[in-house]
Amino acid sequence: MKDFFKTFKEELTVIPLLIIGFFALNMGLSYLFPNNAFFDFFSEMENIAYSVVRFIVVLALAWVGVRVIFPNVFKFLKNEFYPNFPKLETQFKYKLATAIFLVFVLASAITAKAQDNTRHELLKNLTEQLDVREVTANSSPMIDTYLQSVGFDYPVPWCAAFVSWNLNQLDVDNPNSAWSPSFARDKDVIWRNKTRGIQPKCSDVVTFYYARLKRVGHVGFFIKESKSGYFITIEGNTNGGGSREGDGVYMKKRPPGKVFAISRYIKEV
Structure with a gap:
């Protein structure tokens, strides 16, 4: 063991410094x-x-x-x-x-890890879509593409279609549906509001329950948990106020208590 530390003393010194530097950079960027x-x-x-x-x-x-x-x-x-x-x-x-x-x-x-590459690529794609906006209700050239990918040729709420289309672009198996409850199936869920469970990762799928609908009524992508405990998400068919019937793709801060469940489609390898 003594010889091991002697041989790799430079590496054992540099690695902690890199970790500290990464932590400081991450905190600084998150604050700014x-x-x-x-x-x-x-x-x-x-x-x-x-x-x-x-x-x-x-x-x-x-x-x-x-x-x-x-x-x-x-x-x-x-x-x-x-x-x-x-x-x-x-x-x-x-x-x-x-x-x-x-x-x-x-x-x-x-x-x-192939799944991490997929997650990073999906995050890149989602970020590039943050300027997608409706031209008319539930419709624009890009939104029509989302809907057509799940079999709709006419305007309907499109948050689930947005999720399906993005997963399909990277050949990730998913419900391929415009019906948001499809993304809260027991076999796919890794995290629930009451029981929590597995720590969600970037590009997992987050769902929201609406009491007046008595079902899941909105869906988007989990990006990260902020330092203050909020879930950072990217969602389609929402707006600045967080509506489930909004006008575009937005990055949102959601209280974990408002999240119904999180599902995983990018599987570990």
Whole structure:
């Protein structure tokens, strides 16, 4: 253990500094631009930790694979290569270290979480749609596209169609419906108002219940939880006041107590 800390002392010093710097930058940007969508720091740390653990597991499986599938190679590495490594020429060690580093980088890229890439791409797409507005009631060229994607050729409330269309653009399986209750099915829900549950992530789908309708009546995308505890969302068919019958796509701050449920369609891999 002492040799480990001695060997990797630079990395063990830099990593905490990077984490502190990221935390400070995230807090500063969130304070300066409170209505913009910045990733929650602790959720990001959870994602990074998960990636590191998964990478270690992949390396462990590779080691077991070599030992089981290529026992002679493993035996050579263990009995010949490692004991004689200090005797190798310096130039060869440099080349070998470079090759191992490149393999490490390649393995990191291969094991990157595909669902996170999808979430980031979806967030980018949603942000680009924040200027979508109705030209007439429940209609504009873009809104018509949302509705047509779920089978409507005439103007109807379109918050669910907005959600479906955006998920479909990235080939994410979803109810593909203009009916907002479709996005609160038990099999998809990860978080409920009373029981809470799994921590929601950016691009999960948030639903809202209306007592007068006696059902879920509005749906949008969860983006993050703000420092003050509000849910930052991006929703279609809303407005500055948060109506379910608004005029466009808006970024909103919603009290968690007003959220009915959150569903997940971008699955973990």
